[in-house]
Amino acid sequence: MSEGDNVGATERRPSNAAESCAVGGTVYEADFTPEIEQENLITCVAKEGKGNVPKSDNSRVAVGASPSVSSITFHDLGYEVTQRKCFRKLPNKIILDSVSGEIRTGLNAIMGPTGSGKTTLLDLLADRKDKTGRSGKVLINGQKRQANYKTMVGYVVQDDVVMGTLSVRENLEFSAALRLPGHMTRAQRKERVERVIETLGLYRCADTKERRSFEGCLGGERKRTNIGMELIIEPQVLFLDEPTTGLDAHTAVSVVSLLKSLSVNEKRVIVLSIHQPRYSIFKLFDSLTLLSQGSTVYHGPAHLALAYFDKLGLHCEEHENPADFFLDTIIHHEKQLRQSSRETAVAFTKTTVSEKEDIDKSAVCSESGEKMVRLVESYRKSEEYGELRERIDPVLQNVVEEKRKEPLGRQVARKMFTRELYATSFLWQLLIVTMRSVKNLMRSPQLSVFQVCIIGVFFFVSTNQAFGSLGAVRLFITQKALFIHENASGYYRVSAFFISKIATDLIPLRFLPNLLFTVIIYFMIGLQVKADKFFIFWLILTLVNVSAVSIAFFISAGVRNGEIANLLIILPFIFSLVSGTH
Ligand SMILES: Nc1ncnc2c1ncn2[C@@H]1O[C@H](COP(=O)(O)OP(=O)(O)OP(=O)(O)O)[C@@H](O)[C@H]1O
Numbered sequence: 001m002s003e004g005d006n007v008g009a010t011e012r013r014p015s016n017a018a019e020s021c022a023v024g025g026t027v028y029e030a031d032f033t034p035e036i037e038q039e040n041l042i043t044c045v046a047k048e049g050k051g052n053v054p055k056s057d058n059s060r061v062a063v064g065a066s067p068s069v070s071s072i073t074f075h076d077l078g079y080e081v082t083q084r085k086c087f088r089k090l091p092n093k094i095i096l097d098s099v100s101g102e103i104r105t106g107l108n109a110i111m112g113p114t115g116s117g118k119t120t121l122l123d124l125l126a127d128r129k130d131k132t133g134r135s136g137k138v139l140i141n142g143q144k145r146q147a148n149y150k151t152m153v154g155y156v157v158q159d160d161v162v163m164g165t166l167s168v169r170e171n172l173e174f175s176a177a178l179r180l181p182g183h184m185t186r187a188q189r190k191e192r193v194e195r196v197i198e199t200l201g202l203y204r205c206a207d208t209k210e211r212r213s214f215e216g217c218l219g220g221e222r223k224r225t226n227i228g229m230e231l232i233i234e235p236q237v238l239f240l241d242e243p244t245t246g247l248d249a250h251t252a253v254s255v256v257s258l259l260k261s262l263s264v265n266e267k268r269v270i271v272l273s274i275h276q277p278r279y280s281i282f283k284l285f286d287s288l289t290l291l292s293q294g295s296t297v298y299h300g301p302a303h304l305a306l307a308y309f310d311k312l313g314l315h316c317e318e319h320e321n322p323a324d325f326f327l328d329t330i331i332h333h334e335k336q337l338r339q340s341s342r343e344t345a346v347a348f349t350k351t352t353v354s355e356k357e358d359i360d361k362s363a364v365c366s367e368s369g370e371k372m373v374r375l376v377e378s379y380r381k382s383e384e385y386g387e388l389r390e391r392i393d394p395v396l397q398n399v400v401e402e403k404r405k406e407p408l409g410r411q412v413a414r415k416m417f418t419r420e421l422y423a424t425s426f427l428w429q430l431l432i433v434t435m436r437s438v439k440n441l442m443r444s445p446q447l448s449v450f451q452v453c454i455i456g457v458f459f460f461v462s463t464n465q466a467f468g469s470l471g472a473v474r475l476f477i478t479q480k481a482l483f484i485h486e487n488a489s490g491y492y493r494v495s496a497f498f499i500s501k502i503a504t505d506l507i508p509l510r511f512l513p514n515l516l517f518t519v520i521i522y523f524m525i526g527l528q529v530k531a532d533k534f535f536i537f538w539l540i541l542t543l544v545n546v547s548a549v550s551i552a553f554f555i556s557a558g559v560r561n562g563e564i565a566n567l568l569i570i571l572p573f574i575f576s577l578v579s580g581t582h
Helices: 118-125 168-179 186-200 219-231 249-265 302-311 322-350 353-358 375-381 383-405 408-417 426-443 445-467 470-478 480-488 494-525 531-558 562-579
Strands: 020-023 026-029 071-085 088-104 106-111 134-140 154-156 237-241 269-274 287-292 295-301
Touching: 071 118, 071 269, 071 383, 088 106, 088 118, 088 134, 088 269, 088 287, 088 295, 088 383, 106 118, 106 249, 106 322, 118 134, 118 237, 118 269, 118 287, 134 383, 154 219, 168 186, 168 219, 168 426, 186 219, 219 237, 219 249, 237 249, 249 269, 287 302, 287 322, 295 302, 295 375, 295 383, 302 322, 322 375, 375 383, 426 445, 445 494, 445 531, 445 562, 470 480, 470 494, 470 531, 470 562, 480 494, 494 531, 531 562
Parallel strands: 106 269, 106 287, 154 237, 237 269
Antiparallel strands: 020 026, 071 088, 071 134, 287 295
16 A cells, blocks of 8 residues: 555545544544555545545545554665855765664654754654755655655644644634645534544633633643644644653653553554653653664664663663663763764874774773773664664565556656645635634734834835935036036046045935934834844945935936936835835
8 A cells, every 4th residue: 555545535434443442531433444555556646625636546635634554664764964164065964874763553752862863853754854965765554655745644843833822722723724625514624623622631721711822821731732733634643843842740741641642542653752751751652762963772662772771781770760871871972982083083193004004993992991882883783773674674675676667657657746735725725824814913913003113114214214315416416517627627537526426425424324313213113122133224224325315316417407306316216115115
């Protein structure tokens, strides 16, 4: 079965008893059709809008329904970014280095110190990273990801990304309106929202009226709302980037317990990155991926991780939290590595060329004399890694062979006609997003009034700059006769006269008065008290002024009559005033 096959626009239908599950006291029905898994459908032609859902089996549209995902395998995933310093290209920075593994139904944790590549791995699995710099493969149920993959999986980012002025229910309704298939009725969408509120226990704050907004919710409720925004589509795979960050210990445990119950009761694949969980959270993990500087240090069942480290001679104290132990070990190891590479560099500089060849870098120990266990290398040589490769390599091999067998024309056609799917039509999206913006505007009237005032102030300030330079139009006219005489008599070059005029006009009459004007107006409006912002404001006003003065000079140089010059200068100013381009 390919990823996009059973994603389809199949009607929700009552499932059998084995597919039912209960979360938070609610009986849930699994939302997938097992028999479709058997089909070997290849194309998933993208169509937008509810009327466009194709009826033929080989072009089912996937959005909003949840295909059954039982495994995700990732093969030598890598990610690197280009670096530059003063236009000089530096070697690429490797953020993730050949990370492989398999993730199954359950709660799968990615752990590692800050900057170890947790978010990058999560993003690559969720197909959220730019194509450049990416390498390796991610397979879902042993098949390549389809174009609609991103719309089938849920991704909860680290920070709150819901509209603060809307209530929890309104936010969930927004997600339901846009992400559920267009053929679902309003009642069905409403039912889905209610079900998510019930599952996540969000009754208390669903319609927070005190502040009429999401901002009236507690930290845990906010996080659960963010999760709810994704659960609306009942995704079989849910990714979460550090879901416990910013929560107190108790709330963090309750959020992860909720995720655990979703994974157990609803058979979902849940993948989360987490920094340093307490033990009550750690023991909920089914699988664990430990990263250090973009490489795997351990990948496998969470309950076997301690035994693996034991084999390396790294023992966790009896009452120590395993999560703390792993993190401390990795950080200590990274420190040793840095020290070791410094010592190796020193050793290299002290030795002769022939001796350099004999230096085994890995044999260099840290100054303290501690024996260093190279965690990444040890893992790559381990039994655990060998067994993993034995399991996942044939999966990738199958895909490669299937691709080889597929006629080239079909491959090209699939690439050309497959594009990302949306659950709803463009017009529907426009309507829903506009309605949300209007609500947001109405609920924060102070902001709207303030915006209008600020725009008005900027308009009048720049108009003042333009019209204030009308006087410059007489600069050359009044002294034209004098200039013509002096120039004809060889007193000076035209350029010398022109530059001296400009300099004596610009500095005393433009820059300095403008600076004074900016000092008064900038702080009166109450703009940010920051030096860079202040000078940017001054620079913009000066540039507006200088542009207006340049037009005035141009007219002044070509026109003899002052009255006509005045008329001519007004025209471009009025035009820019009307079109808002000054
Ligand atoms: N586009 C990029 N350009 C340069 N460096 C990057 C880029 N993306 C990530 N990095 C760097 O790669 C490293 C890994 O980043 P990533 O966010 O995956 O780590 P993490 O383990 O999730 O960290 P944290 O726990 O702080 O969120 C970090 O040092 C980060 O600064």
